[in-house]
Structure formats: structure tokens, C-alpha cells
Amino acid sequence: MSNHAPEMRASHADRDRVVEVLQAAAADGRLGAEELDTRVERALNARTRGELSALTADLPARPEAKEVLVIRQAGGKYVQDGRWPVPPRIDVHTQICRVTLDFTRALITSNLVRINAEMMHGRLRLVTPPGTVVDAGGLNLAFSKAKVASKDFSADAPLHIEVSGSLLHAKLIERRGRG
Template sequence: MPNDTPEMRVSHAERDRVVEALQAAAAAGRLGAEELDARVERALSALTRGDLAALTTDLPDMPEAKEVLAIRQSGGKWVQDGRWPVPPRIDVQTQICRVTLDFTRALITSNPVRINAEMMHGRLRIVTPPGTVVDTSGLNLTFSRVKVASKDFSPDAPLRLEVSGSLLHAKLIERRGRG
């Protein structure tokens, strides 16, 4: 059964993300206080993804995620953090580069998020909200190291990151952010 159907039950983390988006829309003047309160109440009691989607469809400032985020870099560092729209797939192709993907405040609409990492002599640091599961079973390691907080892959996790690809003299490190 697909994980992105409107009938799919939502998690607390998904409800919280919609509440944050509604608060951002109110701060931008798109929602009044009374309407914000009503939508937040509906978000907190939402049962399905369809219920949540109906609360934000008329907000034009909701960033749309691309299908793929492509990170290609040699040397230096690359950081993605704050309120960024997370696509269903992230491709990381780097050499001698430190990449940070911070999902703690991100707008995540796909679950799972697939990360394909092709890295040489670098580091991929993933900052995750509580409850996230990082599955690294698809990674090929050569003189590389993986350190993740969540070792058990759960299909019911509020956010699942599936990491595949190959690391050569590289590190993948998960750090738990604040929820």
C-alpha cells in the first residue's frame, strides 16, 4: 500500500509540521488569529494526510519541493537547514566535501525520503527530529564509517530516511535535533 495516500493516518510529527506552516502563514499576514486558531485545532485533531492537506492548500507561500535535490560539489561544505522543502529524493555526489542535511525544521511531504550518496573523502551529517529512522542498509562502505542513532527500521516511523549509494573514505553521521 502506498505511503502517501490521503487516507494514510498521520503522526504527531506530521501534525506539528502543519501547525508550524500555519503559524508561518499567520506571521506573514495570510491568516487572522481566529482562523489560525481554528486551523491549528483541526490540524491537531487530524486523522489522515488528506485532513492535513486541506488546511494548507490555499496558502501560496507553502514552498513546493522539487522531485530531486541534486548536491554536486568538490571541496568545501554544503549545508541545507531551516524551513526547506524536502523532495522525495536527494542525490549527493561529492568529493572532499562536508554536507549537512538538517531535517528538524524542514517541510517534509514524502515519507520515506530517499538519499543516494556517492561520496569520496567527505562527511554526510544528517540532523533528524525525534522518532526518525535512518536506514543505511543500502550503503556500500569502503574504508568508511556510519554512525546512526536509529538502527531498527520501522515502517511506522514519522520520518524514514533511506540512504543508499557508496562511501569511499567518508563518514555518515546522524545527530538528533530538537523536536
């Protein structure tokens, strides 16, 4: 979550991410049960991103994402889900492979993620939290299909994913997960 707009209204997804950070801190022994309960209650009632940031300011930063995640695979399946740090760029170079990138519980470090997909005979499945905007306008499709849930650009969307590159006999599918 970005601190550049502390007075911006918090979303349910923003609150949920802070609760997850607090729960992880408690699991590490950084917060006691009573303090965890207090902070979780404050997080669930927070109105702004600034209020949420204050709840985690004394906790270690989330794991740093690499600058680029490179996925190279021939055949099979590649899945990235759970609490993974999302870099600002993801390169997908696959043949005969099904790739799933689940952003619903991910540690998102930037509100813009660029995916460069070079896929032959495969599927790229994006599981996105509510409010996400996926722009597949930069994709070159040859005997392929792109199906995205978000067709309208929204400047205040919590996450923008731009997909570019080329698909040959492949599919891009966006599915909305729970936020």
C-alpha cells in the first residue's frame, strides 16, 4: 500500500492487506494477542490509507519483490499464489504451459504491474482482486484469445496490470478472486 496518498479512502482490500501484515507480525512474535486484536479492530474501522499505514509503521517492511520475475518453462504448469511479493514487471516465456498468477493475497508493491507474455500453446490465467484493471491492448494475438473482466480504465483502481507481448495458440484469461 502506498503512503503517497494518506488521506485517500481505504478499500476493503487495503484493510485486508493490513490485517494480513498484522497477523504475520503476531505469528513472528512481534505483536501480542491483545495488541493484535486492538490493531485489527482499528484496521477494520479505518477510513483512510494513512490510518492503515500508522498501524504497521513500527513493523518490518514486507518482503521486497525482485525488479523482474522471469518465468521460463516448456510444458507443465506454473502457479504463483498465496502471499508472494509482486514485482513491477513479470516476463512470461513459455511453450505448452499453463501459467496462473493469483494476485488476490499477493504482496503488491506497486499499483502498476507490467506483464510481457511470449507464449506458444498455453494459457495465462490472472486471478485479480476486485477493482483491478487489466489492459491487454498491447497483446499480439495469433490464433489466440484474451478474455479480461475489466474493460474500462479507472485511474483510481488499486491495481493496474498491463499485458503485452504475443500469444500463439494461447489464451489470456482474467478471473476475479475475492478481495
